Amino acid sequence: MAKNFAQLAESIVDALGGADNVAAVTHCMTRLRFVLHDESVVDAAVLKSLSGVMGVVRSDTQCQVIIGNNVSQAYAEVQKLLPEGVSAKEASPAKSRLTLRRIGAGILDALIGTMSPLIPAIIGGSMVKLLAMILEMSGVFSKTDPTLVILNVIGDGAFFFLPVMVAASAAVKFKTNLSLAIAIAGVLVHPAFIDLMAKAAQGQKVEFVGLSVTAVKYTYTVIPALCMTWLLSYIEKWVDRITPVVTKNFLKPMLIMLIAAPIAIVLIGPLGIWIGTGISALVYTVHSYLGWLSVAIMGAAWPLLVMTGMHRVFTPTIIQTIAETGKEGMVMPSEIGANLSLGGSSLAVAWRTKNPELRQTALAAAASAIIAGISEPALYGVALRLKRPLIACLISGFICGAVAGIGGLASHSMASPGLFTSVQFFDPANPMSIVWVAGVMILAVVISFITTLLLGFEDIPVEAPRTAAHKSSEAVPSAALTASPAVKTH
Structure with missing residues (x-):
């Protein structure tokens, strides 16, 4: 693994066509994820050959460079080479004719791009919950002990408020207002709304301005907040066009909230739950048969x-x-x-x-x-x-x-x-x-x-030391200056 991350970052950016060709960059647990202005200038051969680069994955929207567990160090060095603000935004790929393949790739990119930044919080919460489970199993704490309750709350935090986290991550992905996305997702996990959904689940009729509200539990869910934030990116643009300049500071956010939140509650939220449930049902139906x-x-x-x-x-x-x-x-x-x-x-x-x-x-x-x-x-x-x-x-x-x-x-x-x-x-x-x-x-x-x-x-052959090139050809045979042939091991 490369130790000089500054040099590695410089080599990666050069192979990608220079800093000016990088429209956006993020990272997950092992990969640098680049969005580029021009994919054609990428020197893939050089990129793959760099010491410290484990692999390269390219798609319609991203060039992913696999670094490994030290990706955060490489990311920090890459940031230093790019214009200010590049790493904080997502760039849209060039528009082209829609096909089923591009639609599928877009959905996959949206899901992965939204979820990848959340994985550390999900894993962290999972491990805290596991710790609480072990402490309870071993008898260190009883189930009602305040310490164990607090540990479970710490572990559950990332999951209970997962819709809010998804909305925040998706807002960055879809380039829409972060605070509005969080506020609308917050409605779905608000205690009063959760209580209302519990009553609806028991058969009580719940309506919003005459529209029936489906009984849904949104904690621990991903798809509803993701779909809602994607729709929000379009609602925000439409409201921005119709609101007068003089009223934008107060009328624009109010209209966005009044339009997006009810749509999320009445339509997008339940639809997202059905999609998620459908995918889960398909996966585990296969499991039940096989x-x-x-x-x-x-x-x-x-x-x-x-x-x-x-x-x-x-x-x-x-x-x-x-x-x-x-x-x-x-x-x-x-x-x-x-x-x-x-x-x-x-x-x-x-x-x-x-x-x-x-x-x-x-x-x-x-x-x-x-x-x-x-x-x-x-x-x-x-x-x-x-x-x-x-x-x-x-x-x-x-x-x-x-x-x-x-x-x-x-x-x-x-x-x-x-x-x-x-x-x-x-x-x-x-x-x-x-x-x-x-x-x-x-x-x-x-x-x-x-x-x-x-x-x-x-x-992989071991290359001869480069210092040999400075010695006389008589002292060092020419064969020593080249890489030895690949050797098949058994």
């Missing part, structure tokens, strides 16, 4: 979903399922085998490679995947780079997913599965869940390690 096989398939497919960024599509489904049932038994269990398989495969590469730099990268990536459940450094820095280790991970992920499915493992929270976060799969009512989790984790590392060694891989 059983453990669906977890196995997901375990094999997970690295491929991460490569395309489509794994974030499951975030709303996981959150909503845990909120409704208290656990999630398909996607999260599949991640155990997928993440630790990438770690085990990276350990095999570190064991076999003759390249010191690759060994260092593989060891760091293995630690990240196995201990913390962050698999992208192993995926991009090792598996995808060497190809055959990725095949080993897919095989191991399928087998371990099958075992996790047969064991009936389910997650009670949402954090990337790894050694430190494995407690999310412990079921107080089923002590054997601890054995199943431990078994799957060990199996994932062992199977991927052995399979990677059996399949072998094309080792």
Whole structure:
């Protein structure tokens, strides 16, 4: 991994066509996400070859540069190279003919772009809830102890107010007024409104100016606030056009609130809930029919979903399922085998490679995947780079997913599965869940390690020291100045 992030940032920006070509930049847990003015000037070959860049993913709207766990340091250096304010905004891609592919890509980009900044808060809240669960299980605190209650409140904060967080993130994505988006989302989780929805759920008729209001619980939801904020971006532009200049300071925000909030309550909110529920129902209907096989398939497919960024599509489904049932038994269990398989495969590469730099990268990536459940450094820095280790991970992920499915493992929270976060799969009512989790984790590392060694891989050659170029041709053979041929390891 590169240590000089200033130099790495400069090289990345140059390969992207210079600072003037960057319209916007954000980052998630492992990736720098660039929106560019002109995609054609990107030197992808140079970008991928940079030491410290694990991979590059390009789409219609973004160029994503995978850095790894130190992405925040690289992001800070990139910010220094760009004009002031560039990183704080999102740029729209150039308009072109609408197709189903572009519509699908746009929806996926909106969902991922909105959810990615929220992942740290979601993981943080999940881990605090897990801590509270462990303290209660171990008898340190009783269920009614104020300390435990407060810990649960801290853990629940990110989920209870998730619509507000989604609205804030989506406001940045859709370039609409942040405070108005937060205020309208706040209506959905206001105590008085929650009480009104509880009465509606019990059969009491609730209307707003004669329009029936559907009984919906918005805490722990994503889709309603996301759809509402997208619509708000258009309402704001329309209201801005119709309001006189002299009244904009007070009339414009009032009209936006009076238009957007009722639409959110009466139409967009319930529609968003139905969409989210429909997606969840589809996913878990497949799970109910295929059983453990669906977890196995997901375990094999997970690295491929991460490569395309489509794994974030499951975030709303996981959150909503845990909120409704208290656990999630398909996607999260599949991640155990997928993440630790990438770690085990990276350990095999570190064991076999003759390249010191690759060994260092593989060891760091293995630690990240196995201990913390962050698999992208192993995926991009090792598996995808060497190809055959990725095949080993897919095989191991399928087998371990099958075992996790047969064991009936389910997650009670949402954090990337790894050694430190494995407690999310412990079921107080089923002590054997601890054995199943431990078994799957060990199996994932062992199977991927052995399979990677059996399949072998094309080792990355070690280049001769550059100082040799300054020596006389008589003292140093010309062959020493070139990279040694790739060596297939077995």
